[in-house]
Amino acid sequence: ISVLEGILSAQLQIALSL
Numbered sequence: 896i897s898v899l900e901g902i903l904s905a906q907l908q909i910a911l912s913l
Contacts, residue, residue: 896904
C-alpha cells in the first residue's frame with residue numbers, strides 16, 4: 896500500500912466514524 900492510499904484509508908475511517 897502506498898502512502899497516499901494510507902492517507903485515503905485513514906480519511907475514510909474518520910468519515911465512517913462520524
